Amino acid sequence: MSNTSLVFTPSFIKNPSQNGLGRYVCQLQRVVLKFCKNNGSSRGMREFIEEELVDYARSNPGVVVYLKPRRHRGPVISAEYLNGDKQWINCRNFTKVEIFKWLNLLKTQQGDTTGLRFRKLWHTEMPSIQGPWTPYTFRPSSLNLISFPNEDLSKAPEEESATDKLIELYKKQRISES
Template identity: 50%
Template sequence: MSNKHLFLPSGFIRTPLQNGLGRYIPQLQRITLKFCKNHGGSRGVRDFIETDLMEFAKTNPGTVVYLKPRRHRYPCMVAEYLNGEREYLSCHEFSRAEIQKWLSYMCTRSGIPVMRFRKYNHTDYPSIQGVWNPFTHQAPEINVAQFPHEILSKPVDNGPTATDQLIEIFKKTQIKDPVKPEH
């Protein structure tokens, strides 16, 4: 078993700016592709630039892409995120497909450094009742039941559906407020 996790910083799960409530904001601000025009280790980066870079730029309009040719150096990617974090990735002898996968990975990341979690659940207001999960209030017979089960597999009839209730409310408002004709 590896012990690499011991050297990672530890912390809790954090979400940037409640991202996803309302609309999603991509966290990748800019990506810099550094490569050599002649070196063989940069072939995958050059192939990506020639064939797929324009498509990447069209699908990610919020990300600025910089190309930086350097002589006799290994290729690399530098990603900069909205929270100020920078991620460096050496792309020596990567194929075009690997470059695409790593760019996709960097575009979907939040920029928060990789860390080991102290707890899987964290809240500022802990509950004295314990952690809720979807199986908290389930019947214990489900644990040993053989499915399909005659009683447990019956559909539950809880009265009218939400759609039926909306139709009834709409019909009631139509009767109370008739449309006034315009003069």
């Protein structure tokens, strides 16, 4: 199996993790706001469209915004990205502020990374139940209650260091040789 078959993602920008290194390219291409003209759960979407949509479209000229009225359906935000990913958010009973926040979140993302499928070269029947290791795994829990900087922890150790022990062993070896 070659490395090219490990990840299946079409991409417009070859390495999206470096987006913004030279210049930033907004990955959000198109937003479709689907709503019902009469349904009560679409009230926040209708308020956003009436009061905030023009300002949002002016502040984001690279994003195309479509409105799609639908009968007897709940409100939905559908987003499409440059790399072909699509995201769908159910906006039932959202306020106009929540819809604005969701649109800003969609604008700053690179697409739906949760649907990304990685193929591994190995497989195990018994995965680990211990969880991932972190640098804090085996730290003493008494450090949770200490406020830093702490004088007790910053004191020099009372016992000899390994370097001092090696120097002393070297001196003893030289004396015994002569």
